[in-house]
Amino acid sequence: MKLLIMGPPGVGKGTQAGRIRDYFDIAHLSTGDILRSEIEARSSIGTEANTYMNTGRLVPDEVLLKIVQERITKPDCVKGYLLDGFPRTIPQAEGLEKIMTDLDHKLAAVISLTADEDELVNRLVKRGQDSGRSDDTPEIIRNRQNIYWEQTAPLLDFYRSKGVLRDVDGLGKIAEITDRILNVLK
Numbered sequence: 433m434k435l436l437i438m439g440p441p442g443v444g445k446g447t448q449a450g451r452i453r454d455y456f457d458i459a460h461l462s463t464g465d466i467l468r469s470e471i472e473a474r475s476s477i478g479t480e481a482n483t484y485m486n487t488g489r490l491v492p493d494e495v496l497l498k499i500v501q502e503r504i505t506k507p508d509c510v511k512g513y514l515l516d517g518f519p520r521t522i523p524q525a526e527g528l529e530k531i532m533t534d535l536d537h538k539l540a541a542v543i544s545l546t547a548d549e550d551e552l553v554n555r556l557v558k559r560g561q562d563s564g565r566s567d568d569t570p571e572i573i574r575n576r577q578n579i580y581w582e583q584t585a586p587l588l589d590f591y592r593s594k595g596v597l598r599d600v601d602g603l604g605k606i607a608e609i610t611d612r613i614l615n616v617l618k
Contacts, residue, residue: 433512439545441576442552443602449516451610458512497527542591545602
Protein backbone atom coordinates (compact mmCIF):
# COMPACT_ATOMS: atom_id res chain seq x y z
CA MET A 433 0.00 0.00 0.00
CA LYS A 434 1.39 3.36 -1.03
CA LEU A 435 0.09 6.31 0.96
CA LEU A 436 0.76 9.98 1.55
CA ILE A 437 -0.13 11.88 4.73
CA MET A 438 -0.69 15.64 4.87
CA GLY A 439 -1.93 18.23 7.31
CA PRO A 440 -1.07 21.52 8.95
CA PRO A 441 1.59 21.79 11.68
CA GLY A 442 0.46 20.25 14.96
CA VAL A 443 -2.25 18.00 13.54
CA GLY A 444 -0.38 14.83 14.53
CA LYS A 445 0.99 13.58 11.20
CA GLY A 446 4.08 12.02 12.74
CA THR A 447 2.13 10.20 15.43
CA GLN A 448 -0.43 8.85 12.98
CA ALA A 449 2.22 7.98 10.39
CA GLY A 450 3.95 5.74 12.93
CA ARG A 451 0.69 3.99 13.77
CA ILE A 452 -0.22 3.49 10.10
CA ARG A 453 3.29 2.19 9.40
CA ASP A 454 2.94 -0.38 12.16
CA TYR A 455 -0.61 -1.40 11.17
CA PHE A 456 0.22 -2.05 7.50
CA ASP A 457 3.89 -3.02 8.06
CA ILE A 458 5.07 -0.46 5.52
CA ALA A 459 7.95 2.01 5.49
CA HIS A 460 7.39 5.50 6.93
CA LEU A 461 9.31 7.91 4.72
CA SER A 462 9.84 11.35 6.20
CA THR A 463 11.63 13.58 3.71
CA GLY A 464 13.58 15.28 6.48
CA ASP A 465 14.78 11.95 7.85
CA ILE A 466 15.72 10.75 4.37
CA LEU A 467 17.73 13.92 3.71
CA ARG A 468 19.53 13.66 7.04
CA SER A 469 20.42 9.99 6.48
CA GLU A 470 21.72 10.69 2.95
CA ILE A 471 23.85 13.55 4.29
CA GLU A 472 25.11 11.40 7.16
CA ALA A 473 25.95 8.58 4.72
CA ARG A 474 27.81 11.13 2.58
CA SER A 475 26.05 9.80 -0.52
CA SER A 476 26.43 11.85 -3.68
CA ILE A 477 22.79 12.98 -3.49
CA GLY A 478 23.20 13.78 0.23
CA THR A 479 26.30 15.83 -0.48
CA GLU A 480 24.42 17.71 -3.21
CA ALA A 481 21.45 18.40 -0.89
CA ASN A 482 23.80 19.50 1.89
CA THR A 483 25.38 22.19 -0.30
CA TYR A 484 21.97 23.86 -0.51
CA MET A 485 21.05 23.34 3.13
CA ASN A 486 24.39 24.67 4.43
CA THR A 487 23.70 28.00 2.75
CA GLY A 488 20.11 28.19 3.99
CA ARG A 489 18.57 27.46 0.60
CA LEU A 490 15.78 24.99 -0.10
CA VAL A 491 16.83 21.74 -1.70
CA PRO A 492 15.62 21.94 -5.33
CA ASP A 493 12.74 19.75 -6.44
CA GLU A 494 14.87 17.71 -8.83
CA VAL A 495 17.23 16.75 -5.99
CA LEU A 496 14.34 15.87 -3.64
CA LEU A 497 12.69 13.82 -6.38
CA LYS A 498 15.92 11.88 -6.99
CA ILE A 499 16.17 11.17 -3.27
CA VAL A 500 12.55 10.01 -3.04
CA GLN A 501 12.85 7.90 -6.19
CA GLU A 502 15.93 6.16 -4.85
CA ARG A 503 14.33 5.64 -1.42
CA ILE A 504 11.04 4.10 -2.62
CA THR A 505 12.94 1.44 -4.56
CA LYS A 506 14.69 0.08 -1.45
CA PRO A 507 13.72 -3.40 -0.17
CA ASP A 508 11.82 -2.11 2.88
CA CYS A 509 9.36 -0.36 0.52
CA VAL A 510 8.31 -3.54 -1.33
CA LYS A 511 5.18 -3.95 0.87
CA GLY A 512 4.45 -0.24 0.56
CA TYR A 513 5.29 3.10 2.07
CA LEU A 514 3.82 6.19 3.65
CA LEU A 515 5.24 9.51 2.44
CA ASP A 516 5.30 12.19 5.13
CA GLY A 517 6.44 15.75 4.33
CA PHE A 518 6.59 15.22 0.59
CA PRO A 519 5.35 16.47 -1.78
CA ARG A 520 4.82 20.03 -0.57
CA THR A 521 4.09 21.71 -3.89
CA ILE A 522 2.28 20.94 -7.14
CA PRO A 523 5.55 20.60 -9.13
CA GLN A 524 6.79 18.08 -6.55
CA ALA A 525 3.48 16.19 -6.75
CA GLU A 526 3.71 16.08 -10.53
CA GLY A 527 7.30 14.85 -10.32
CA LEU A 528 6.31 12.19 -7.79
CA GLU A 529 3.44 11.09 -10.02
CA LYS A 530 5.85 10.62 -12.94
CA ILE A 531 8.28 8.64 -10.78
CA MET A 532 5.49 6.42 -9.46
CA THR A 533 4.16 5.83 -12.98
CA ASP A 534 7.65 4.92 -14.21
CA LEU A 535 8.02 2.46 -11.29
CA ASP A 536 4.49 1.10 -11.80
CA HIS A 537 3.51 2.37 -8.32
CA LYS A 538 0.10 3.86 -7.55
CA LEU A 539 -1.04 5.93 -4.58
CA ALA A 540 -3.81 4.09 -2.75
CA ALA A 541 -4.81 7.24 -0.86
CA VAL A 542 -3.73 10.66 0.35
CA ILE A 543 -4.71 11.14 3.98
CA SER A 544 -5.42 14.77 4.83
CA LEU A 545 -5.64 15.29 8.58
CA THR A 546 -7.85 18.30 9.31
CA ALA A 547 -8.38 20.35 12.45
CA ASP A 548 -9.55 23.73 13.64
CA GLU A 549 -6.68 26.21 13.31
CA ASP A 550 -7.16 27.75 16.77
CA GLU A 551 -7.21 24.28 18.35
CA LEU A 552 -3.90 23.48 16.64
CA VAL A 553 -2.33 26.73 17.88
CA ASN A 554 -3.44 25.91 21.44
CA ARG A 555 -2.12 22.34 21.11
CA LEU A 556 1.29 23.53 19.87
CA VAL A 557 1.59 26.30 22.48
CA LYS A 558 0.94 23.69 25.17
CA ARG A 559 3.54 21.37 23.56
CA GLY A 560 6.03 24.25 23.61
CA GLN A 561 5.37 24.91 27.29
CA ASP A 562 5.69 21.22 28.15
CA SER A 563 8.81 20.56 26.07
CA GLY A 564 10.52 23.94 26.15
CA ARG A 565 10.50 24.20 22.35
CA SER A 566 11.21 27.80 21.41
CA ASP A 567 9.46 27.50 18.03
CA ASP A 568 6.04 26.80 19.56
CA THR A 569 4.90 30.37 20.19
CA PRO A 570 1.53 31.56 18.81
CA GLU A 571 3.22 33.90 16.28
CA ILE A 572 5.61 31.27 14.90
CA ILE A 573 2.86 28.63 14.84
CA ARG A 574 0.47 30.88 12.90
CA ASN A 575 3.27 31.71 10.45
CA ARG A 576 3.97 27.99 9.90
CA GLN A 577 0.26 27.40 9.37
CA ASN A 578 0.05 30.27 6.86
CA ILE A 579 3.00 28.82 4.95
CA TYR A 580 1.29 25.41 4.92
CA TRP A 581 -2.00 26.81 3.60
CA GLU A 582 -0.29 28.96 0.95
CA GLN A 583 2.18 26.40 -0.34
CA THR A 584 0.85 22.94 0.46
CA ALA A 585 -2.93 23.27 0.55
CA PRO A 586 -3.19 23.46 -3.28
CA LEU A 587 -2.14 19.80 -3.19
CA LEU A 588 -5.51 19.01 -1.63
CA ASP A 589 -7.28 20.03 -4.85
CA PHE A 590 -4.64 18.23 -6.93
CA TYR A 591 -5.23 14.93 -5.13
CA ARG A 592 -8.99 15.50 -4.79
CA SER A 593 -9.19 15.79 -8.59
CA LYS A 594 -7.44 12.39 -8.84
CA GLY A 595 -9.98 10.79 -6.51
CA VAL A 596 -7.43 9.71 -3.88
CA LEU A 597 -7.84 12.40 -1.19
CA ARG A 598 -9.33 11.21 2.11
CA ASP A 599 -10.12 13.96 4.65
CA VAL A 600 -9.87 12.74 8.24
CA ASP A 601 -10.69 14.72 11.39
CA GLY A 602 -7.35 15.05 13.19
CA LEU A 603 -8.77 16.03 16.59
CA GLY A 604 -9.52 13.59 19.38
CA LYS A 605 -7.76 10.72 21.06
CA ILE A 606 -4.85 9.24 19.12
CA ALA A 607 -6.48 5.80 18.80
CA GLU A 608 -9.76 7.36 17.59
CA ILE A 609 -7.94 9.27 14.85
CA THR A 610 -6.09 6.11 13.80
CA ASP A 611 -9.43 4.26 13.59
CA ARG A 612 -10.84 7.04 11.39
CA ILE A 613 -7.85 6.76 9.07
CA LEU A 614 -8.10 2.98 8.83
CA ASN A 615 -11.83 3.24 8.12
CA VAL A 616 -11.31 5.57 5.15
CA LEU A 617 -8.60 3.27 3.79
CA LYS A 618 -10.86 0.19 3.74
